Amino acid sequence: MDCAGVRGGFKLxxxxxxxxxxxxxxxxxxxxxxxxxxxxxxxxxxxxQKLPPTDPAWILRLTPAQVETQFRTLAERGKxxxxxLFGVPxxxxxxxxxxxxxxxxxxxxxxxxxxxxxxxxxxxLDAGAILIGxxxxxxxxxxxxxxxSPYGAVPNTFNARYICGGSSAGSAAVVAQGLVPFALGTDxxxxxxxxxxxxxxxGLKPTRGWLSTRGVLPACRTLDCVSVFASTVEDAAxxxxxxxxxxxxxxxxxxxxxxxxKRLPARPKLGVPLRPDWFGDTQAEAAFAxxxxxxxxxxxxxxxxxxxxxxxxxxxxxxxxxxxxxxxxIEEFIKARPDAIHPVVRGILEKATQYSAVATFKxxxxxxxxxxxxxxxxxxxxxxxxPTTPTIYTLDEIAAKPVELNSRLGTYTNFVNLLDWCALSxxxxxxxxxxxxxxxxxxxxxxxAALAEFGLRWQNHAPWKLGATGMPMPESAxxxxxxxxxxxxxxxxxxxxxxxxxNGQLTERGAVLVEQTTTSSDYQFYALPGxxxxxxxxxxxxxxxxxxxxxxxxxxxxxxxxxALIPSPLGIGTLALADGRQVKGFICEPWATVxxxxxxxxxxxxxxxxxxxxxxxPKS
Numbered sequence: 001m002d003c004a005g006v007r008g009g010f011k012l013x014x015x016x017x018x019x020x021x022x023x024x025x026x027x028x029x030x031x032x033x034x035x036x037x038x039x040x041x042x043x044x045x046x047x048x049q050k051l052p053p054t055d056p057a058w059i060l061r062l063t064p065a066q067v068e069t070q071f072r073t074l075a076e077r078g079k080x081x082x083x084x085l086f087g088v089p090x091x092x093x094x095x096x097x098x099x100x101x102x103x104x105x106x107x108x109x110x111x112x113x114x115x116x117x118x119x120x121x122x123x124x125l126d127a128g129a130i131l132i133g134x135x136x137x138x139x140x141x142x143x144x145x146x147x148x149s150p151y152g153a154v155p156n157t158f159n160a161r162y163i164c165g166g167s168s169a170g171s172a173a174v175v176a177q178g179l180v181p182f183a184l185g186t187d188x189x190x191x192x193x194x195x196x197x198x199x200x201x202x203g204l205k206p207t208r209g210w211l212s213t214r215g216v217l218p219a220c221r222t223l224d225c226v227s228v229f230a231s232t233v234e235d236a237a238x239x240x241x242x243x244x245x246x247x248x249x250x251x252x253x254x255x256x257x258x259x260x261x262k263r264l265p266a267r268p269k270l271g272v273p274l275r276p277d278w279f280g281d282t283q284a285e286a287a288f289a290x291x292x293x294x295x296x297x298x299x300x301x302x303x304x305x306x307x308x309x310x311x312x313x314x315x316x317x318x319x320x321x322x323x324x325x326x327x328x329x330i331e332e333f334i335k336a337r338p339d340a341i342h343p344v345v346r347g348i349l350e351k352a353t354q355y356s357a358v359a360t361f362k363x364x365x366x367x368x369x370x371x372x373x374x375x376x377x378x379x380x381x382x383x384x385x386x387p388t389t390p391t392i393y394t395l396d397e398i399a400a401k402p403v404e405l406n407s408r409l410g411t412y413t414n415f416v417n418l419l420d421w422c423a424l425s426x427x428x429x430x431x432x433x434x435x436x437x438x439x440x441x442x443x444x445x446x447x448x449a450a451l452a453e454f455g456l457r458w459q460n461h462a463p464w465k466l467g468a469t470g471m472p473m474p475e476s477a478x479x480x481x482x483x484x485x486x487x488x489x490x491x492x493x494x495x496x497x498x499x500x501x502x503n504g505q506l507t508e509r510g511a512v513l514v515e516q517t518t519t520s521s522d523y524q525f526y527a528l529p530g531x532x533x534x535x536x537x538x539x540x541x542x543x544x545x546x547x548x549x550x551x552x553x554x555x556x557x558x559x560x561x562x563x564a565l566i567p568s569p570l571g572i573g574t575l576a577l578a579d580g581r582q583v584k585g586f587i588c589e590p591w592a593t594v595x596x597x598x599x600x601x602x603x604x605x606x607x608x609x610x611x612x613x614x615x616x617x618p619k620s
Contacts, residue, residue: 026178026231026466027474028238031088040080040087041071044130047089047179051132056152057164057173059094059104061133070130083128084242091183092121093171094134095141096226097215105217106139106149109340110333118215120184120226120243127242132180135170139342141186141219142326142349143167144194144409145398148342153395157199157468158435161394165195165409167219168227172199175229176467182230182239188219189317190389190413192227193425197388197438200467202455203425204228204236207445208417209253210244220317220325221251223417231466233426233455234477240448241481258510258555259446261485264454265513268382270295270441271305279408281391287437288387291428295385298461303381309373314414316367318348318407321360322418327352344402367418374419378444383451386412388425388438416442424451427464449482456480487553489514491575491585493525494536494605497550501533505565509558518546518603520576526588526596527608528569534612535570536605537588537596546578548604549585 025031031043048064071087080086092098095105097114098121104111117125125131138148146169147153154169156162157176164173168185172195175183185192187205196203204227211226218224226243230236246254272292278285292302316322327334327349338346378384389409398405416423421442428439441451456476463473490511495502498513524544526537538547554562563572569592575585602608 026175026181026469026471028085028088028181028230028235029474031181032086041068044071044087044089044132048132051179055173056149056154057136057170057177058091059106059134059136059151059170060101062131067130067132070125074128080128084238085124086128087130088128088182089130089132089180090124091133091135091171091174091180092131093137093141093168093183093185095137095186095217095219096121096134096184097217098131098134101134103134103217105141106137106151107340107342108150109337110330114215116215118226119212119245119247119249121215123243123245124184124239133174135168135174135183137170137185138167138191139345140217140326140330140349141167141188141191142345144190144406144413145393145402146170146195147395147398148344148402150342155395156392156435161396162392162435163198163395163398165198165389167191168195168229172196172201172203172229175199175231176201176469178467178469178471182228182235184243185227185229186213186216186219187225187227188223188417190410190416192225192229193388193413193423193438193440194409196229196425197440198392198436200427200436200438200464201425202228202230202233202236202427203388203438204230204240204448204452205416205423205425206240206244206448207253207422208420209251210255210448211240212245212247212249212252214247214249214252218325218329220322220417221329222325223322224251225417232473232476233424233452233459234480236424237449237452237480237482256446258485258557260449260482262447262450262510263485263512264382264450266515267299267301267513268454269301269303269380270383270385271303271378271381272385273307273412274304275306276387277390277411279391283431283433284387284389284391284437287429287431288439291437291439292385294428294462295458298457302385305377305380305384309370309377310415310419311411313367313370313374313418314410316363316370317410317414317418320363321352321355322363323348324352324355324360347403371419374415375444378421378442382443383447383454384442386440386442388412388440392435412440420445422446422448422451424448424455426455426458429462429464449480452480452482485553486556488556488559489583490552490554490559490572491519491549491577491583492552493538493547493549493586495533496586497605500605505562506552506554509554509562511552511554511558511562514551514553516548516550518548518578520578521546522576523547523600524593524598525600525602525604526593527599528588528592528596534609536599536608537569537593538575538586539588539590539593540576545600545603547600548606549575549577551583
């Protein structure tokens with residue numbers, strides 16, 4: 001067909017290009033680099049023709065006319081080429097509202113036509129993205145398997161005998177197939193991470209409330225998040241940065257100042273499970289060990305931690321009154337039409353009647369206690385590193401034990417939303433049986449940008465093929481679409497070094513360790529007498545030796561309060577480094593070194609303090 005129209009200077013031409021000649025285009029960049037104008041519509045039109053007629057990943061696919069309407073709407077606004085997502089197709093999980101389209105939550109009898117578009121979706125449409133369909137899910141977003149749907153079980157994109165993971169199964173499958181470069185899911189217990197791990201994708205579970213959940217059929221409204229599936233870290237981050245915005249919804253939150261400027265240190269400490277349970281899956285165990293070795297090659301330190309309080313927290317989600325939230329979302333429907341609900345889902349929801357208001361409050365009190373313990377555990381490291389799931393199952397295995405095996409899949413996901421943390425699932429190679437394996441970074445609320453930046457480092461260190469397309473990773477973006485921090489680069493030389501008594505004055509101000517290096521050879525180093533805790537003095541004399549320093553990035557707004565803590569005779573001046581750089585750093589007034597011990601030959605404060613400890617062993 002050939003039907004053309006002109007609106008706002010933008011010509012739409014139904015010229016069906018052979019999409020197969022171009023192959024799949026699984027990244028946002030691969031769509032944005034295509035010519036705009038008529039070819040943008042042509043590529044999407046070709047994509048619509050390319051979609052297989054039967055694919056359980058989809059519940060609804062838009063018609064060419066519906067897609068053309070989106071292009072016309074954008075054209076009428078003008079300057080379409082400037083839109084960051086212009087012409088980029090995407091899909092949304094079918095528990096998220098789009099005006100004029102049915103929302104089924106994978107229950108046809110429950111279906112209703114949405115009057116308004118969810119704000120998160122609308123922001124993507126306003127940025128030029130083109131919605132092409134709504135995707136399958138575990139009914140009412142209850143499950144981590146992707147099989148509890150009357151529209152069919154969604155198979156794994158690498159091996160159809162295995163599950164795709166859920167509940168956002170369809171969204172993961174269409175991205176992994178290269179049909180769209182990104183899709184929206186939801187995440188309450190891991191639904192935005194488990195399918196990512198099973199299909200070689202990035203799954204971004206944002207801080208709760210960053211992406212509005214208004215217009216999302218609740219699973220647990222107090223815990224729900226809109227999640228993002230993509231083939232690359234930069235695509236997931238871009239989508240989140242566009243979709244995230246404060247909203248009138250009661251659970252929406254504005255991003256705190258500078259929250260998205262935070263980054264993990266160059267050599268972060270990553271907490272891993274001390275005694276992980278693999279449920280007999282030695283291939284998953286081997287894959288995680290290999291991923292841990294690669295992370296250490298990147299310079300990270302792996303710190304085993306006791307995850308017992310995390311697992312106790314996770315148990316509250318389905319063994320506590322939070323299941324009543326799922327029931328509350330569809331209470332009238334489940335009472336009127338219990339026969340319309342998938343039997344496994346119905347069995348889970350009906351447990352809600354076991355919990356009283358008293359039990360609910362008691363569970364919240366216990367969660368508050370556990371959160372304090374879990375936050376303290378997380379504070380020991382820069383982030384957690386866990387397997388996205390401890391194992392994977394076939395469709396037949398899930399059918400035989402639907403509840404027991406499903407619960408195992410949430411071992412490292414269920415606690416995150418309850419604790420108000422954020423997470424990023426990343427591809428981490430393949431198991432011995434050829435199935436994808438995923439790892440997940442977990443951080444506190446608003447560590448989203450920090451996790452994404454380290455995820456980009458991981459992507460550059462161990463690049464993966466894109467989804468299930470077999471296409472190689474394109475050259476990664478140098479930066480992510482998050483604001484850059486305004487910092488002062490500060491060289492510390494003594495008691496403020498990492499692990500030393502005054503280091504907390506830096507970390508409590510959000511300072512981040514960048515690297516260890518040395519000064520030029522123009523400095524002499526002294527142990528200042530009578531200082532508590534012991535402190536050194538660094539004096540530029542034009543002769544001396546390189547002295548080890550740590551470089552820290554201190555937020556500009558916190559720098560003044562830090563300097564105010566520095567006692568005489570110390571101060572902040574400009575230091576010359578061995579490689580010629582000049583940074584702010586600790587200096588000492590020369591008069592204070594009269595009679596002080598010259599410790600230049602030690603080359604740094606740690607070496608000197610170690611010698612002091614050897615000379616003065618603790619008394620037994």
